Amino acid sequence: xxxxxxxxxxxxxxxxxxxxxxxxxVGMPLLMFVAEGIGLRxxxxxxxxxxxxxxxxxxxxxxxxxxxxxxxxFELGLLWPGFMAFSGSIIGLPxxxxxxxxxxxxxxxxxxLYGWERLSPLAHWLTGIPIAISGAASSLFVVMTNAWMNSxxxxxxxxxxIIRVDPLAAAFNRSTPTEDVHMLVSAxxxxxxxxAAVYAAGFLRGHGDALHRRALPLAMAMAVVASGLAGITxxxxxxxxxxxxxxxxxxEEALFPxxxxxxxxxxxxxxxxxxxxxxxxxxxxxRSFLTTGDPNATIKGLDAFPQDLWPNVxxxxxxxxxxxxxxxxxxxxxxxxxxxAARRRAPPLDRWLLxxxxxxxxxxxVTMETGWFVTEFGRQxxxxxxxxRTSAAATTTPALGPTFAIFLLVxxxxxxxxxxxxxxxxxxxxxxxxxxxxxxx
Amino acid sequence: MTxxxxxxxxxxxxxxxxxxxxVLAGADFGGGVWDxxxxxxxxxxxxxxxxxxxxxxxxxxxxxxxxxxxxxxTAFPTVFAALxxxxxLPFTIALLGIILRGAAFTFQTHGYEAAGELAPWGxxxxxxxxxxxxxxxxxxxxxxxxxxxxSSGPNVTTGWVSWLAADLALLAVALCAYxxxxxxxxxxxxxxxxxADFRRRAVGAAIVSGALALIGLVLAxxxxxxxxxxxxxxxIWLLLIALINGPIAAxxxxxxxxxxxxxxxAAQIVFVLWAWAVGQWPALVPxxxxxxxxxxxxxxxxxxxxxIAAGMVVLAPSLWLLFRVFKGRNPAA
Numbered sequence: 161x162x163x164x165x166x167x168x169x170x171x172x173x174x175x176x177x178x179x180x181x182x183x184x185x186v187g188m189p190l191l192m193f194v195a196e197g198i199g200l201r202x203x204x205x206x207x208x209x210x211x212x213x214x215x216x217x218x219x220x221x222x223x224x225x226x227x228x229x230x231x232x233x234f235e236l237g238l239l240w241p242g243f244m245a246f247s248g249s250i251i252g253l254p255x256x257x258x259x260x261x262x263x264x265x266x267x268x269x270x271x272x273l274y275g276w277e278r279l280s281p282l283a284h285w286l287t288g289i290p291i292a293i294s295g296a297a298s299s300l301f302v303v304m305t306n307a308w309m310n311s312x313x314x315x316x317x318x319x320x321x322i323i324r325v326d327p328l329a330a331a332f333n334r335s336t337p338t339e340d341v342h343m344l345v346s347a348x349x350x351x352x353x354x355x356a357a358v359y360a361a362g363f364l365r366g367h368g369d370a371l372h373r374r375a376l377p378l379a380m381a382m383a384v385v386a387s388g389l390a391g392i393t394x395x396x397x398x399x400x401x402x403x404x405x406x407x408x409x410x411x412e413e414a415l416f417p418x419x420x421x422x423x424x425x426x427x428x429x430x431x432x433x434x435x436x437x438x439x440x441x442x443x444x445x446x447r448s449f450l451t452t453g454d455p456n457a458t459i460k461g462l463d464a465f466p467q468d469l470w471p472n473v474x475x476x477x478x479x480x481x482x483x484x485x486x487x488x489x490x491x492x493x494x495x496x497x498x499x500x501a502a503r504r505r506a507p508p509l510d511r512w513l514l515x516x517x518x519x520x521x522x523x524x525x526v527t528m529e530t531g532w533f534v535t536e537f538g539r540q541x542x543x544x545x546x547x548x549r550t551s552a553a554a555t556t557t558p559a560l561g562p563t564f565a566i567f568l569l570v571x572x573x574x575x576x577x578x579x580x581x582x583x584x585x586x587x588x589x590x591x592x593x594x595x596x597x598x599x600x601x
Numbered sequence: 602m603t604x605x606x607x608x609x610x611x612x613x614x615x616x617x618x619x620x621x622x623x624v625l626a627g628a629d630f631g632g633g634v635w636d637x638x639x640x641x642x643x644x645x646x647x648x649x650x651x652x653x654x655x656x657x658x659x660x661x662x663x664x665x666x667x668x669x670x671x672x673x674x675t676a677f678p679t680v681f682a683a684l685x686x687x688x689x690l691p692f693t694i695a696l697l698g699i700i701l702r703g704a705a706f707t708f709q710t711h712g713y714e715a716a717g718e719l720a721p722w723g724x725x726x727x728x729x730x731x732x733x734x735x736x737x738x739x740x741x742x743x744x745x746x747x748x749x750x751x752s753s754g755p756n757v758t759t760g761w762v763s764w765l766a767a768d769l770a771l772l773a774v775a776l777c778a779y780x781x782x783x784x785x786x787x788x789x790x791x792x793x794x795x796x797a798d799f800r801r802r803a804v805g806a807a808i809v810s811g812a813l814a815l816i817g818l819v820l821a822x823x824x825x826x827x828x829x830x831x832x833x834x835x836x837i838w839l840l841l842i843a844l845i846n847g848p849i850a851a852x853x854x855x856x857x858x859x860x861x862x863x864x865x866x867a868a869q870i871v872f873v874l875w876a877w878a879v880g881q882w883p884a885l886v887p888x889x890x891x892x893x894x895x896x897x898x899x900x901x902x903x904x905x906x907x908x909i910a911a912g913m914v915v916l917a918p919s920l921w922l923l924f925r926v927f928k929g930r931n932p933a934a
Contacts, residue, residue: 226703557689
C-alpha cells in the first residue's frame with residue numbers, strides 16, 4: 161500500500177474511533193445535567209443515582225475521547241504535513257477555540273467527577289452547565305475546519321504560500337452552517353439512542369428498576385427530538401451539497417448521466433466503469449423534486465465531470481443510502497415509542513419495541529459513521545476541495561505500515577477494555593443496595 | 602536586536618504553554634513512574650496517593666499539549682509540518698505513550714471499583730508514563746541541537762538519535778519523577794510514613810537528575826555547539842537560576858519542606874526551558890526556521906492572540922477553581 165492509502169487508513173481509523181467518544185462527550189453531559197437537575201428539584205434519589213452512575217461511565221468515555229483526540233492533533237502533522245503547512249494558519253483558529261472549549265470541559269468535568277462531596281449540591285449541578293456547553297462548542301469548532309476543507313475560503317495564496325488570511329471568513333465558510341448543525345444534532349441523536357439501547361437491554365434482561373424507568377424515557381426524549389432535527393438538517397445539507405459539490409451529490413445518488421426530472425435511487429449498485437447504476441428502485445422525478453422543489457429540474461450527473469475527479473462512487477452511494485435509510489428507521493422508532501407512550505399514558509415496554517431500541521443504539525453509530533464516510537470519501541480526490549489533492553498532502557515517511565498496525569491494535573485494546581469495564585461497572589452498580597434509598601459512597 | 606513583533610508574542614505564549622505542560626503534566630508522568638516503582642509495605646497506599654493526586658487534574662494538565670500543538674500549527678504551520686516529518690518516530694512513540702498512559706490511568710482508577718486490578722493496564726500506566734516524556738525529551742533535544750531542517754527527508758532516525766537526545770530523554774523522565782515525588786510529599790503531609798516513602802524517592806530522583814543534567818551540559822558543550830552557545834550566550838542567566846535551584850530543591854527535600862522543594866524543582870524545569878528559548882531567539886527551530894520567517898500571516902496571529910486573551914478570561918478562573926477545590930490547603934472532604 162502506498163503512503164496516501166495508509167495515511168487515509170490511519171486517519172480514518174483514528175477519526176472513526178474518536179468520533180464515537182466525541183459525540184458521547186457532547187450528549188452525555190446534557191443527560192447528566194437534566195437527570196441531576198430533576199433529582200435535586202424533586203428530591204428524587206433515583207434521578208440523582210442515575211446522574212452519578214452516568215458520571216462514572218462518562219469518566220471512562222471522556223478520557224478515551226481525550227486521548228484519541230490527542231492522537232488526531234498529532235496525526236494532522238504526522239500524516240498530512242503538506243496539508244498542515246498550507247492550511248494551518250487558515251483553519252488554526254477554530255482548532256484553537258476547540259482547544260479552549262475542551263480545556264473548559266476537562267476542568268469542569270474534573271470538578272463534576274471528583275466534586276460530589278466537595279461541592280454543595282447546587283454548585284455541583286451548576287458545574288454541569290459549562291461541561292454541556294463546551295462539549296457542544298467543541299463539536300461546532302472542530303467541524304468548522306472540516307467544513308473549510310469542503311468550502312475553502314478566507315485566504316489568498318501566492319506560489320504555494322499563504323500571504324493573507326481572513327480567519328473569520330475561513331471559519332464561517334459556506335459549508336459551516338449545514339455541517340455544524342447537522343453534526344451537533346447527530347451527536348445528541350447518537351447519545352440518545354446509545355443510552356436508550358443500554359436501558360432497553362436492561363429491561364429485556366429483567367433489570368428494570370427505578371433507574372431504568374427514568375433513564376429510558378429521558379434518553380428517548382433526546383433521541384426523538386434529535387432525529388427530527390437531524391432529518392431537517394440532513395435534508396438541508398443534501399440540497400446544499402447539490403449546489404456546492406455537485407460531484408459528491410451525484411455520487412451520493414449514483415447518478416451518471418445529467419438528468420432532467422431525475423429519479424430517486426433507492427439501493428442500487430453503481431458500476432462506474434459502465435457509467436450506470438443497476439438494481440435500483442427508481443422513483444421518477446423525486447430526486448429533482450427533493451433537491452429543487454421542481455420535479456423537472458436538471459441534476460448534474462457524474463458524466464458531467466472528468467472521471468479522475470470522481471470519488472469512489474460505490475462507497476459514497478452505499479454510505480449515503482445506509483445513512484438515510486437507518487436515519488429514517490431511527491426517527492420512526494423514536495416516534496413509535498412516544499406514540500405508544502402517549503396512547504397508553506405509560507412508557508411502552510413491549511419486547512419487540514425494546515429489541516428494536518437495542519438495535520437502534522449501534523444503528524445510530526453506523527448512521528453517523530456512514531454520514532462521515534459520505535463527507536470524506538465524497539470529497540476525494542481532494543483534501544481541500546478544488547485546491548489540494550489528498551495525494552499531495554500525505555507524508556513521505558517510510559514507517560506508516562507498522563504505525564497503522566500498532567494503532568489498530570491499540571484502538572482494539574482500548575475499545576475492548578472499555579466495553580468490558582462499562583459492563584462490569586453496570587453489573588456492580590446493579591448489585592448495590594436498592595436505589596430507592598439515598599445514594600451514599 | 603530587532604524589535605519584538607506579534608509573532609514573538611505568540612511564540613512566547615507557546616513557550617508558556619510548553620512550560621505549563623512540562624511542569625503540570627510532567628508531575629503526572631512522574632506519578633506514573635512512581636506507580637510502576639511502588640515498593641515496600643505501603644505499595645497500595647503509594648498508588649492510591651498517586652491516583653488521588655492526579656485524578657481530578659491530569660486531563661486539564663494534558664490539554665496544555667493540545668494547546669501547544671494547535672497554537673504551533675496555527676501560528677507557525679511550516680514549522681509544525683517540518684517537525685512532524687523530521688521527528689515522525691519520536692512523536693509517534695510519544696503519542697502512543699500518551700494514549701496508553703491516559704487510557705491506562707482511567708481504566709485503573711475508574712475501573713478499579715468495578716473490576717479490581719487490571720493486569721496489563723497497571724504496568725502499561727507506568728511504562729507509558731516513562732515512554733512519553735522520554736521521547737518528547739529526545740525530540741526537544743533534536744530541536745535544540747539544530748538537527749531539524751526544512752528539507753529533512755523521509756528518514757526516521759536522522760537527527761534525533763544522539764547521545765544528547767538519550768541523556769535528555771532520561772533527564773526528562775528523572776525530572777518528572779523528581780517533581781512528582783515533591784508534589785506527592787505535599788499531598789501526603791498527613792501521613793508521615795507515606796511521606797517518608799516519597800521523600801526517599803525525591804532524594805533518589807534528585808541525585809539521578811542532577812547527574813544527568815551535568816552529563817547533558819557536558820554533551821551539549823562537546824557535541825551540540827549550537828545549543829551550548831545559546832545556553833551560555835543570552836540564556837546564561839536563566840541557566841544559572843535553574844542550576845541554583847538544584848541545591849535549593851535538594852536541601853528543601855532534606856529539610857522536609859516539600860512546598861519549597863516543589864517550587865524549586867519546577868523552577869529548574871521552567872528556567873532550563875526558558876534559557877533554551879531565550880538563547881536561541883529569534884530562531885524557533887534552528888537553524889532553518891526563525892520566528893519571523895515562519896510566522897503565519899499577521900491576521901492569523903492577531904486573531905489567535907485575541908482568541909487566547911478571550912479564552913484566558915474564561916480559562917483562568919476555571920483553572921483557579923479546579924486547583925482551589927482539589928489542591929487547596931484545606932480540602933473540605
